[in-house]
Amino acid sequence: MTLTAQEFAFISSLVRRDAAIVLEPGKEYLVEARLMPLARQTGASTVSEFVLRAQQRPEPDVHRRIVDALTTNETSFFRDGEPFTAMTSMVLPELLERRAAARHLRIWSAACSSGQEPYTLAMQMQDNLPAGWTYEILGTDISTEMLARAEAGQYTQLEVNRGLPAASLVRHFERVGAHWRVSPQLRRNVSFRRLNLAAPLPPLPSFDVVFLRNVLIYFDVETKRSVLQRVSAALKPDGWLFLGSAETTIGIDDRFERVVTGRTSAYRLKAATTAPLGAYGKG
Structure with missing residues (x-):
């Protein structure tokens, strides 16, 4: 019917x-x-x-x-590839210079669905941060069902086959029956909480990088603008914002500037493009 x-x-x-x-x-x-x-x-x-x-x-x-x-929960490990390549080739090297005093990075995976994106970012931090550095990753989503899956950190063979390199699977997962579970080493650096991006946000720490990918496409222009305003308030002045390939801040929030990062692009608050290295090293 x-x-x-x-x-x-x-x-x-x-x-x-x-x-x-x-x-x-x-x-x-x-x-x-x-x-x-x-x-x-x-x-x-x-x-x-x-x-x-x-x-x-x-x-x-x-x-x-x-x-x-009715919330779209399509996701996979290293989804779309290029943003994660940009993280290790361009974003992370710069952050290592800018955060040399604090030696700590904080990343927010907004609309994280069942957790593949925050765990992908955790693998990158685990594999690329120098000794002595620490990191924390926050994954948020509106769906309590997806958050429960993300917190469990357990995935089917089909899910790990979607984008996860074999070397990463061996290094960062453990076999549990017919499934694979994220290693305790990764899990201790990743936390999850329910959060509605379209509503006023609770108090959040400031982040070095925000992944807000494939979310804005579901909102009207005014909601996109308000979401970007809220997210920018939680982004460090020289932080990086990654959107989905079909999304942009252009014509929506003119405080951001698009920055080419390899074969993709990211966004930064305009003041960050002229700030000297080390200007935002603490926090």
Whole structure:
């Protein structure tokens, strides 16, 4: 049974209110496909019946699960490749100079899904930081289900086959039955918390690098602008921001400048391009 216009409008409004995700008309099939498992879990015979119940008996947990189901969670280790190449070839060498006094790096993986991105960054830090340096990585996401998977740090053979080099698998994972689990050495440097980028952010530390990839494409322009403003407040003045390949700050937030980093690009606050090395070494 196809969702009625009223039912689709209810779901669209809910997802926009709670996650700022825009579901345009024409996405009815996507909504039905994503909500069908939830409908079956609750005993509803159709998605329409499930939506009607959600309307008539509003329950925060049910609404949260609807938002979780309609949040895109596509991810993989070293996804798209080039941003991670830029991290080791250009960004990290500069940060090693700028942070020589503190010898500590802090990275935020926003919208981290099931954890592959923050663990990829942790592998890079583990493999490339000089002796005596420390690091911490924060992974955040709106989906509690995805965060539970990320915290468990356990992946199927298919998941580790997607982008993870064999050498990294051997070095940073341990076999657990038919699955692979992230090593304790990596896990102790990575933490996770639930966070809605489209809402006012809780107090956060300042970060040297923020990965905000493949998130802004789901927001309207005003939400993109507000998200970038919030993220920039948590970015060190000379920090680096990585977006998805189809995303940009151009025409949205003019405080950022696009910087070519090898075969991809990243963004920095404009003042950072003239700041001398060592200007932001502490914090």
